[in-house]
Amino acid sequence: MADDDGDGFRATCPRCDAEITGEETACPECDLTFLDEDDGLSDEAVQAMLDDVDVDDLDSPAPGRIGAPATVRLFVGLAxxxxxxxxxxxxxxxxxPLPxxxxxxxxxxxxxxxxxxxxxxxxxxxxxxxxxxxxxxxxSTTPLTVTAGRALVGTDASDVGALGANVADAGPLFLTFGLVVLVVGAVVRRHALSTRARWERDAAEGPRE
Incomplete structure (x- = not known):
């Protein structure tokens, strides 16, 4: 791995963190082989880099911050x-009718x-x-809202194109789809609350060493 020590970049072994020049084919301390026969990164080196990064933490928020960035949350909300x-x-x-x-x-x-x-x-x-x-x-409340709105403003159903006079007939369809979405939302919310509790617990315990 390469680290910035303030005076420049310092190359280190991803397994034992020993300092290297970058020209070795293997680590002088732990004998980790850096290159394979085709002069590419060896499988051992790749695995050591992944272990050093700790890919298990990629789904968690950054240390010191619980939750996703505001821009990500806004994008999800708008979507x-x-x-x-x-x-x-x-x-x-x-x-x-509306213009x-x-x-x-x-x-x-x-x-x-x-x-x-x-x-x-x-x-x-x-x-x-x-x-x-x-x-x-x-x-779920679309037919009821339409009926109440028409009664409030005194709209004649025959004068309105959307749904027309068939509000009652469309009610079960809207209610069914609405209930399905509500059930899915409840399941997702339960998972979300569990995720937040895990994030807060991890934040309280501090970063893993």
Whole structure:
């Protein structure tokens, strides 16, 4: 391995950390063979490098920090809430006719605002779980929301294209899909909470030596 000691890079053996010049074919201390017959890295050297990096820690957050970076969490939040944009616009159009610009603005807000708010948990899996739960709730309550919205604004069902007068007929379909998404979200959330507990436990114990 190569380390920066402040005065330049220092080459060391990945197995015993003995200092080497970089021209040896084997470590003078532990006899680790660096090169194979084709002058490429030997299997022993590759394995020693992997052991030195400790690939088992790649799925865990960096030492001193619990959770994924904010940019990653925001990306996950926006990705999981993307289905809300067309769904909310569909509900709105089933209640009242909207101009194109208003539908686009509503869809953008329905996507970005929940995505930003859901990005607060430190574990990305928890963001996915919360997003699934939100989508499941919106799906399950879509027919009820449309019916209540029409009653509130006094919209005639025959004047609205989305769903029309068939809100009651579409209810079981929306409810079924919504419940499926809710169940998946609950399962993912349980896994996310377990992952967060493990991260917090590892952080409390400190980095492994």
């Amino acid at each position: 999981i809430t993307a289905p809300l944009a067309p769904l909310v616009v569909f509900v709105a159009l089933a209640v009242v 194109t610009w208003a539908a686009v603005a509503l869809g953008t807000a329905a996507w970005t605002l929940p995505g930003y708010l859901l990005a607060r948990p430190l574990v990305p899996t928890q963001i996915v779980a919360n997003g699934l739960l939100l989508v499941g709730v919106v799906l």
